[in-house]
Amino acid sequence: MKNVLIVGASGHSKVIIDIIHKTKAYNIVGFIDSFKKKGDIVYGYKILANFTDIDEIILNYDIYGIIIGIGDNHTRKECKEKINKISSYIKFVSVVHPSAILANDITIPDGTVIMAGVVINADAKLGEFCILNTNSSLGHDSIMEDYSSLAPGVTIGGNVKIGYCSAVCLKASIINNVHIGQHTVIGAGSVVVKNIGDHTVAYGIPAKTIRERKPNAKYLLCSNLRKQQNSISPS
Structure with missing residues (x-):
């Protein structure tokens, strides 16, 4: 080996x-x-x-x-x-868990990690150094640009674009034909029904733009982000 x-x-x-x-x-x-x-x-x-x-x-x-x-x-x-x-x-x-289900036409670029239970459907495109975490799914004809990531349990519809270096957090869902900008974070549990721009933190049901973010701003284990999300009720 x-x-x-x-x-x-x-x-x-x-x-x-x-x-x-x-x-x-x-x-x-x-x-x-x-x-x-x-x-x-x-x-x-x-x-x-x-x-x-x-x-x-x-x-x-x-x-x-x-x-x-x-x-x-x-x-x-x-x-x-x-x-x-x-x-x-x-x-x-790159590494791909043996339980992942990939359409026959999917190409895995350098540095990308695909974890257990992931589903990637037909004509989806992955960038380099992406992460698709446990039980996430990427719909048909959708695109993940370089360094983007899906957290565990994320559901992405068809014809969705996830921008460069953007992160979709735990259990969030994005409906068909939505674009997520570059360096953007979608908060856990959100439902995204419209386009979200670059350099943005967005969350909620439906997801709304909350604030701008810098490309290097931390988002994993971010207690402040969780507190802000908890303070906003679905609307």
């Missing part, structure tokens, strides 16, 4: 490891992580080095490819760009 490194010793990376174990597609040699101690064990694998030593690790361990185990879209993009500056020749690989 070909050797791979996982960048980011996170909860998301643990799910990636489980997928690789089930598919037996690669041999995981360990983690690269700049925020945890070298030598620590995470989910059975050692943290080998931080970013500054990645080129050396690639050579010493005969690394075929890298998987970025980071859930935050903007951080994943920054991580990929940093790796390319250090090691421009390295390959980024």
Whole structure:
């Protein structure tokens, strides 16, 4: 089996490891992580080095490819760009859980992760470094641009476009023919029935634009966002 490194010793990376174990597609040699101690064990694998030593690790361990185990879209993009500056020749690989159901014409680009129970229907298009989390679905003719993500339980209708680096959070639903802009976050449990613009936080039933957001603004485990959502009743 070909050797791979996982960048980011996170909860998301643990799910990636489980997928690789089930598919037996690669041999995981360990983690690269700049925020945890070298030598620590995470989910059975050692943290080998931080970013500054990645080129050396690639050579010493005969690394075929890298998987970025980071859930935050903007951080994943920054991580990929940093790796390319250090090691421009390295390959980024994708992983697909064996229980995922994909139409015959679906192509999986570099760096994209597809988890258990995902459904991707006919003529849908995925960008690079996308995440489709557990039991999410992408409707026919829909598009996910690079670095976009669907959280667990998200339902996307047909002919929907999810913009670059945008995130659709837990259990949200988007009806047919809706466009979501770039760097936008759709809050958990929302129902989106009309287009949402770029650089926006939107949520509710139906979803409404709440405020602007910067591309690097955090959205995972964001207590302030949850508090704001809880204060708005469906209308």
